[in-house]
Amino acid sequence: MRGVISRTAGSGRRLAGLGNGKQGQAALSTAARPADETGLDANAMMTPGSPAADLHEAAGAAGHWSVTVHADRIRRALRPASRLSAALRKRLVAAAGSLREHWVRSLQLRVVGTTLVLSGAVVTVLGLFLMQYIASDVLQADATRTGSVAAEGLQTAEAMPWVRSSPGSGTRGQIYQLLHQLQVQAPGLGNYGMAVLIAQPRQEYAALTAGGRLGIPSAQSLPTPLTDKVSQLQGHGIQNKLSYQLTSINNYPGSGAPVTTGFAYGVPLGNYYQLYYFFPLSDEQRSLDQVQLIMMLAGLALVVLLALIASLVTRWVVVPVRQAASGAQRLRAGNLQERMAVRGSDELAALATSFNEMAASLQDKMQQLEDLTLGQRQFVSDVSHELRTPLTTIKCAAEVIFASRAELDPAAARSAELLLSQLERFESLLADLLEISKHDANVATLDPEPVDVCDLVRNAADVAQQLAERRGAKIEFRLPAEPCVAEVDPRRVERIMRNLLVNAVEHGDGKGTLVTVAGDSGAVAVAVRDHGVGLRPGEEHLVFDRFWRADPARARSTGGTGLGLSIALEDARLHGGWLEAWGECGRGSLFRLTLPRAAGALLEGSPLSLIPDEAELADGAAGLAGLPLDGEGGGAAGLAGLPLDGDGKAGPGSLPLDGHDIEAGAGSAPGTGAVPDE
Amino acid sequence: MKGRVLVVDDDAALAEMLGIVLRGEGFEPTFVADGDRAMDVFRDSRPDLVLLDLMLPGLDGIDVCRQIRAESGVPIVMLTAKSDTVDVVLGLESGADDYIVKPFQSKVLIARVRARLRRTDDPAPEMLQIGDVSIDVAGHSVTRVGVPLNLTPLEFDLLVALARKPRQVFTREVLLEQVWGYRHAADTRLVNVHVQRLRAKIEKDPERPEVVVTVRGVGYKAGPG
Numbered sequence: 001m002r003g004v005i006s007r008t009a010g011s012g013r014r015l016a017g018l019g020n021g022k023q024g025q026a027a028l029s030t031a032a033r034p035a036d037e038t039g040l041d042a043n044a045m046m047t048p049g050s051p052a053a054d055l056h057e058a059a060g061a062a063g064h065w066s067v068t069v070h071a072d073r074i075r076r077a078l079r080p081a082s083r084l085s086a087a088l089r090k091r092l093v094a095a096a097g098s099l100r101e102h103w104v105r106s107l108q109l110r111v112v113g114t115t116l117v118l119s120g121a122v123v124t125v126l127g128l129f130l131m132q133y134i135a136s137d138v139l140q141a142d143a144t145r146t147g148s149v150a151a152e153g154l155q156t157a158e159a160m161p162w163v164r165s166s167p168g169s170g171t172r173g174q175i176y177q178l179l180h181q182l183q184v185q186a187p188g189l190g191n192y193g194m195a196v197l198i199a200q201p202r203q204e205y206a207a208l209t210a211g212g213r214l215g216i217p218s219a220q221s222l223p224t225p226l227t228d229k230v231s232q233l234q235g236h237g238i239q240n241k242l243s244y245q246l247t248s249i250n251n252y253p254g255s256g257a258p259v260t261t262g263f264a265y266g267v268p269l270g271n272y273y274q275l276y277y278f279f280p281l282s283d284e285q286r287s288l289d290q291v292q293l294i295m296m297l298a299g300l301a302l303v304v305l306l307a308l309i310a311s312l313v314t315r316w317v318v319v320p321v322r323q324a325a326s327g328a329q330r331l332r333a334g335n336l337q338e339r340m341a342v343r344g345s346d347e348l349a350a351l352a353t354s355f356n357e358m359a360a361s362l363q364d365k366m367q368q369l370e371d372l373t374l375g376q377r378q379f380v381s382d383v384s385h386e387l388r389t390p391l392t393t394i395k396c397a398a399e400v401i402f403a404s405r406a407e408l409d410p411a412a413a414r415s416a417e418l419l420l421s422q423l424e425r426f427e428s429l430l431a432d433l434l435e436i437s438k439h440d441a442n443v444a445t446l447d448p449e450p451v452d453v454c455d456l457v458r459n460a461a462d463v464a465q466q467l468a469e470r471r472g473a474k475i476e477f478r479l480p481a482e483p484c485v486a487e488v489d490p491r492r493v494e495r496i497m498r499n500l501l502v503n504a505v506e507h508g509d510g511k512g513t514l515v516t517v518a519g520d521s522g523a524v525a526v527a528v529r530d531h532g533v534g535l536r537p538g539e540e541h542l543v544f545d546r547f548w549r550a551d552p553a554r555a556r557s558t559g560g561t562g563l564g565l566s567i568a569l570e571d572a573r574l575h576g577g578w579l580e581a582w583g584e585c586g587r588g589s590l591f592r593l594t595l596p597r598a599a600g601a602l603l604e605g606s607p608l609s610l611i612p613d614e615a616e617l618a619d620g621a622a623g624l625a626g627l628p629l630d631g632e633g634g635g636a637a638g639l640a641g642l643p644l645d646g647d648g649k650a651g652p653g654s655l656p657l658d659g660h661d662i663e664a665g666a667g668s669a670p671g672t673g674a675v676p677d678e
Numbered sequence: 679m680k681g682r683v684l685v686v687d688d689d690a691a692l693a694e695m696l697g698i699v700l701r702g703e704g705f706e707p708t709f710v711a712d713g714d715r716a717m718d719v720f721r722d723s724r725p726d727l728v729l730l731d732l733m734l735p736g737l738d739g740i741d742v743c744r745q746i747r748a749e750s751g752v753p754i755v756m757l758t759a760k761s762d763t764v765d766v767v768l769g770l771e772s773g774a775d776d777y778i779v780k781p782f783q784s785k786v787l788i789a790r791v792r793a794r795l796r797r798t799d800d801p802a803p804e805m806l807q808i809g810d811v812s813i814d815v816a817g818h819s820v821t822r823v824g825v826p827l828n829l830t831p832l833e834f835d836l837l838v839a840l841a842r843k844p845r846q847v848f849t850r851e852v853l854l855e856q857v858w859g860y861r862h863a864a865d866t867r868l869v870n871v872h873v874q875r876l877r878a879k880i881e882k883d884p885e886r887p888e889v890v891v892t893v894r895g896v897g898y899k900a901g902p903g
Contacts, residue, residue: 388780
């Protein structure tokens with residue numbers, strides 16, 4: 001069969017070429033015939049009454065045929081597609097990125113895509129199987145039909161007396177007569193052809209059909225394996241043995257196509273003749289093609305429909321999930337009223353219900369927190385009032401007693417002094433505690449107005465001046481000539497400055513304190529520099545901790561509350577400003593307050609350097625080693641970077657301490673004495 | 679110096695203590711502990727100054743302040759435990775001239791009381807004019823286009839301070855010292871609130887003031903330009 005088919009393949013356009021695919025043959029059990037078989041059935045005896053055995057074989061051959069049809073079809077269909085993909089490769093590669101993005105992000109796309117591929121595969125396999133089945137069925141029916149026609153024809157031919165004698169002069173006419181009779185015998189069977197070959201003494205092509213209108217064009221058109229087989233049978237004296245082969249004939253009359261495929265039957269007719277039939281399969285091919293087309297269209301439609309259904313079904317699932325996702329996002333954004341619509345009682349409804357319950361519980365918690373905050377605020381307010389009123393009475397009483405201490409005995413007089421001074425300490429501690437609890441409760445409010453920061457610095461200096469005078473120290477001011485107006489809360493900024501100044505004088509070891517004010521377009525900065533004990537590495541952060549003391553053994557001479565710098569930090573933060581510290585052991589420290597000029601503006605840098613100039617100048621490399629001028633590396637630990645811009649940035653990387661910053665600090669206010677240069 | 683002081687405070691101990699301090703300085707204190715009775719006692723005692731606690735049982739301190747201000751320009755000094763912006767501004771807006779945050783020193787209280795009671799004994803006859811507002815300093819009266827304006831003594835002092843040096847810009851700190859008698863700078867909200875109150879009475883359009891003008895970032899001055 002292989003040989004036949006491959007031969008026909010060379011000339012075949014319609015059916016013949018379809019025989020090339022061996023893989024299709026191998027894949028099907030019904031086609032599990034040895035490859036060397038020619039398709040000629042040597043053993044099947046065709047008798048008029050029982051053609052079934054041979055026809056079964058014919059059906060087997062048809063099985064091969066139909067499968068190879070499809071394998072080749074697919075390959076042919078794929079060939080232009082691969083050429084197309086080569087042309088589109090560039091665009092496909094470009095699209096692949098976005099497609100992958102979508103693929104990863106969209107569940108719907110993944111489901112639809114997977115459905116398309118899987119259902120496509122299933123439909124293809126099913127289609128192939130069905131086509132194979134239908135084709136084998138059609139061929140089997142055809143073989144049955146044509147086989148019986150051929151057997152009947154043989155019977156008629158054998159009844160002719162001349163078939164037993166060798167060809168003579170009248171033989172040709174007799175053959176034509178026979179063929180005519182055969183044609184009349186089975187009309188309406190379509191475009192089939194007949195031929196009688198005069199096999200002895202030499203192969204001579206005798207006739208086709210009556211009138212030559214129908215039939216096999218020449219003896220050469222007959223497949224050689226078939227004629228060989230028939231000759232062999234004739235040689236062995238075996239008669240009545242019908243052989244057949246699926247073959248193609250060129251220029252078959254009545255068929256428009258150059259090549260016609262069909263069943264060829266051959267049988268020895270006496271000792272001298274051979275009878276051949278050819279039944280073209282054009283009609284079957286046409287109907288099979290139609291079936292194939294319909295199945296392909298149906299398969300395509302099925303796949304598309306499945307994809308649509310998958311898309312629709314996924315949508316049912318995905319849309320509520322998407323709604324839940326966006327709802328959760330809105331929740332996160334603070335819209336606590338966000339709820340999902342609950343429909344039915346399925347899993348999605350359960351999702352919506354759970355989501356809503358979560359949102360409700362979140363809302364409850366938030367409400368509780370809000371109530372708590374409100375309660376805290378009220379508590380702070382109440383404590384403030386409740387404590388302050390008796391404290392006022394005690395204070396006034398202590399003052400009255402203190403005023404008349406001259407009349408008291410020494411112990412009582414001293415007690416009056418202690419009472420008054422400790423009352424003052426208690427009072428400032430209470431005030432600081434209340435202040436910091438307000439910050440903690442987030443109830444501290446900013447009351448900004450445009451003021452000259454220099455004025456605030458001068459106002460705040462009073463207390464520190466008195467303290468400094470007592471210690472024989474001086475506070476030096478380097479203020480710019482023009483006002484440094486910024487939108488700040490004067491009460492809070494004054495408090496920050498008071499804290500910084502008192503702190504500087506307290507830890508200044510009686511040495512001078514330098515206060516520098518400078519401004520640029522976006523910010524105003526105040527630096528308070530002392531020359532006291534300074535800070536150890538790492539303490540730059542600790543100084544802002546509540547009740548932190550540089551040296552626990554060291555007495556707090558001024559009776560500060562230990563909350564001053566913490567409150568100052570909170571106040572700076574409330575302004576969206578920075579409060580940072582720098583310090584070195586034995587070289588004093590520097591506190592820098594940077595505030596945005598406009599309330600609520602974001603700080604980008606400070607007009608003043610956090611690292612005092614003289615620290616760099618004093619002892620060159622040794623001093624520089626510890627100064628991370630590039631704003632990177634672990635050296636930043638030597639500096640107190642507390643960026644208070646509220647965006648969560650922390651650590652050395654966010655310190656506004658790069659070279660640019662330092663330059664800006666040095667160069668922003670030339671001639672205003674902004675830079676310490678002692 | 680006149681020295682009748684009405685102490686409106688529900689805390690008996692503090693009220694008594696205030697009494698001791700005030701008497702020690704030569705004032706004559708009267709007391710009322712209840713907001714509802716405050717107006718009756720005020721009308722009876724006709725004090726020269728009111729020390730008013732903001733948190734009172736019955737009628738709230740703010741309301742008492744408003745009622746007193748509706749009847750009289752007598753100086754009112756609030757005693758408040760809350761230095762929060764809202765409370766203080768609310769108190770000042772309801773008509774208080776000054777406020778003291780508890781706990782305070784007795785000498786601070788006395789200084790504030792004295793500052794509020796301080797009046798120039800015999801002011802020289804002096805007429806001032808800003809825009810269409812005329813001020814008779816000696817007669818303690820202010821008129822706008824002949825229509826008399828009812829100012830409290832504090833508002834009057836503020837206006838006179840500004841009007842005496844027209845076109846000179848006063849910082850809030852300077853005004854606090856001249857009008858309120860603060861030696862050191864205190865809460866500048868006092869100035870802001872009272873300038874607002876003053877404007878509400880003397881300006882044709884308080885939104886676009888012409889008599890008391892704000893100089894942004896510095897302070898206030900009298901007269902346009």
